[in-house]
Amino acid sequence: MTDATLCTTNESSCCENESNGKQNEQRAVYRPHVDVIDSADKLTFYVEMPGVNENGVEVTVENQVLSIRGTVSVPESADERHTQFEYGVGDYERSFKIAVDIDRDKIDARIKDGLLTLDLPKVKPAGATKVAIKAG
Amino acid sequence: MSNTIRTWNPWRELDQLQNEMGRMFGRNRISQFIESKPYPAVNLSHDNESVKLRAELPGYDPDAINIDVEGNSLTISGERHFETEESEGNKYPLTERFRGSFKRTITLPFDVNSANAEAVYRDGVLELVLHRPEEHKPKKLEVKRG
Numbered sequence: 601m602t603d604a605t606l607c608t609t610n611e612s613s614c615c616e617n618e619s620n621g622k623q624n625e626q627r628a629v630y631r632p633h634v635d636v637i638d639s640a641d642k643l644t645f646y647v648e649m650p651g652v653n654e655n656g657v658e659v660t661v662e663n664q665v666l667s668i669r670g671t672v673s674v675p676e677s678a679d680e681r682h683t684q685f686e687y688g689v690g691d692y693e694r695s696f697k698i699a700v701d702i703d704r705d706k707i708d709a710r711i712k713d714g715l716l717t718l719d720l721p722k723v724k725p726a727g728a729t730k731v732a733i734k735a736g
Numbered sequence: 737m738s739n740t741i742r743t744w745n746p747w748r749e750l751d752q753l754q755n756e757m758g759r760m761f762g763r764n765r766i767s768q769f770i771e772s773k774p775y776p777a778v779n780l781s782h783d784n785e786s787v788k789l790r791a792e793l794p795g796y797d798p799d800a801i802n803i804d805v806e807g808n809s810l811t812i813s814g815e816r817h818f819e820t821e822e823s824e825g826n827k828y829p830l831t832e833r834f835r836g837s838f839k840r841t842i843t844l845p846f847d848v849n850s851a852n853a854e855a856v857y858r859d860g861v862l863e864l865v866l867h868r869p870e871e872h873k874p875k876k877l878e879v880k881r882g
Contacts, residue, residue: 633834638827648794648833650860663835673859680788683845684780686773689794715795 628690650714794860
C-alpha cells in the first residue's frame, strides 16, 4: 500500500510495483531497462527486451498495475562455451503501479528490434460540472 | 493581484532539481558513473575455427551500428538519442536506458578474416560470426614412427 501513497505524493504518475516479485525457478528472469515519459496526454514506456519479438510479449493492466513480460524467442544454446559472458539470456518481467487514470481500451503496444513501446493515453480529468438548479 | 499562488510541494522542488542536474550532466549520466558497466554487454564463444559474438543493442537502427575488425581486435560503435524530443510539459519519471555514443573494443582469442565475417541484427541482438583465416587454423601433425 505504501507504493500507492508514494505515487501520488511525489507527483510522479507511475512507480515500480515491487510486490510482484515472483520468479520462475527454471528459467532466469531479468529486469528490463525502462524509460518512462510522462507527457500531457499520455504515458510512454520504452522497455528494452533484447531477443524478444512480437510473439513473446505480454502486457496486462489490472487494478492500475501494468505488467510486462517478455519471452526470448531463441535462447542461446546451453552447450556453447563462453569465453566472455556479460549478460544472461532469459525472460523479462517488470511491473509498475500507475497513479493516473488511463484509457485501457486505447493502449498501444508495439515491439521492434527488442524495444517495446507502450503508449498509455490518460483519461482527461472531468472538469467542474455545473449543476443546473431548478426552481422547485 | 497575482493568480499564481500554488501550494508548496517539496517533491516538486526535488523533481525540478533533478531535472536541472539532468540537464547539467546529461540525463542519467550520474547513474552511469556509478555502475560503469561496459556497453554494450557482450557474450563471446569460440572454437578453433570461428568466434561467435552477441551484443545486446535493443532499439537501434542497424545502419547506426559500426563494426570494425582488425587482426584480433573488434570495435563496435554507435550512438542513440531520445526517441521523443524533450519538451516543456514532459517529465521523465524513469530513465534507465543507455543514450549517447558508445565505442567498445574487444580482443578476440585469435586473428580473424574480416572479409567473410557475418553480422546479423535481430530483435535487438547483434550477432557476429568471425572466421579464422585458413593459414592460422591449428594443424594436426601426423606422427610417424621413426
